[in-house]
Amino acid sequence: MKVTVLGCGSAYGVPLIGGDWGGCDPSNPKNRRTTPSILVEQGDTKFMVDCGPDFRVQAERHAIKVLDGILYTHPHADHIVGNFHLPMLMRYYDNKNLPLFADRATKKEIEKVWWFQNDPKIDVEYYGNGRPYWVEIIPNFPFMVGSLSVLPLLQYHGKMNSIGYRIGNFAYSTDLNDMPDQSWDQLKDLDVWIVESDSESPTKMHSHLEQTLEWIARLKPRKAYITHLDYTMDYDRISAKLPENVFLAYDGLEINL
Numbered sequence: 001m002k003v004t005v006l007g008c009g010s011a012y013g014v015p016l017i018g019g020d021w022g023g024c025d026p027s028n029p030k031n032r033r034t035t036p037s038i039l040v041e042q043g044d045t046k047f048m049v050d051c052g053p054d055f056r057v058q059a060e061r062h063a064i065k066v067l068d069g070i071l072y073t074h075p076h077a078d079h080i081v082g083n084f085h086l087p088m089l090m091r092y093y094d095n096k097n098l099p100l101f102a103d104r105a106t107k108k109e110i111e112k113v114w115w116f117q118n119d120p121k122i123d124v125e126y127y128g129n130g131r132p133y134w135v136e137i138i139p140n141f142p143f144m145v146g147s148l149s150v151l152p153l154l155q156y157h158g159k160m161n162s163i164g165y166r167i168g169n170f171a172y173s174t175d176l177n178d179m180p181d182q183s184w185d186q187l188k189d190l191d192v193w194i195v196e197s198d199s200e201s202p203t204k205m206h207s208h209l210e211q212t213l214e215w216i217a218r219l220k221p222r223k224a225y226i227t228h229l230d231y232t233m234d235y236d237r238i239s240a241k242l243p244e245n246v247f248l249a250y251d252g253l254e255i256n257l
């Protein structure tokens with residue numbers, strides 16, 4: 001299985017619009033971060049987790065066209081706004097449909113801001129016959145995407161919930177400040193864990209570096225990569241203080257499992 005980090009930035013990316021690099025060194029390409037998303041591939045199976053505002057650029061960089069699905073973690077804008085581009089992507093699907101995997105709350109929120117999948121007036125000549133469609137997921141109930149089994153795990157993200165995903169000995173946990181014991185129990189014996197730390201400062205919705213490192217020390221994955229990095233998280237400065245099996249993610253990072 002191959003996991004590609006399409007984007008490791010926090011909601012507004014690095015640099016911020018207008019070119020504000022914050023504490024990040026602009027001369028290091030690993031500090032240039034698009035919005036958070038990963039691509040998972042094994043054999044003929046290929047799917048993304050989340051589809052944020054930078055999806056168009058990420059799809060071009062990584063030749064993303066036909067997918068077996070898009071999985072959503074939660075409905076914050078930096079994880080769903082790329083849906084705007086799905087009508088254009090569907091031109092490559094012929095008659096194939098595209099499953100969108102989300103829990104009920106996320107589906108409901110996405111439907112408030114995004115009309116495409118239910119619009120009866122869609123121009124078939126322009127967009128083709130393929131359509132996105134919803135598949136509702138429930139935490140702790142595994143589901144199949146292509147040939148891969150995926151386990152969704154409940155997370156706490158401030159006052160809302162989000163979903164993490166475990167696929168074999170890999171897991172992706174972004175946008176959380178904690179999770180229930182049942183989810184922690186499902187994250188044992190990982191080869192690779194991608195987990196968030198938005199910054200070094202505690203906030204109500206995200207984890208911060210000290211807490212994330214505690215989680216990693218407790219779960220003991222073979223390797224961990226930290227994602228959802230804001231513009232205070234300079235790659236070299238933060239990397240210098242990480243344990244030897246812990247790394248910062250960067251856009252384009254490929255992890256082979």
Ligand SMILES: [Zn+2]
Nearest residue numbers: 074076157175
């Ligand atoms: Zn969020």
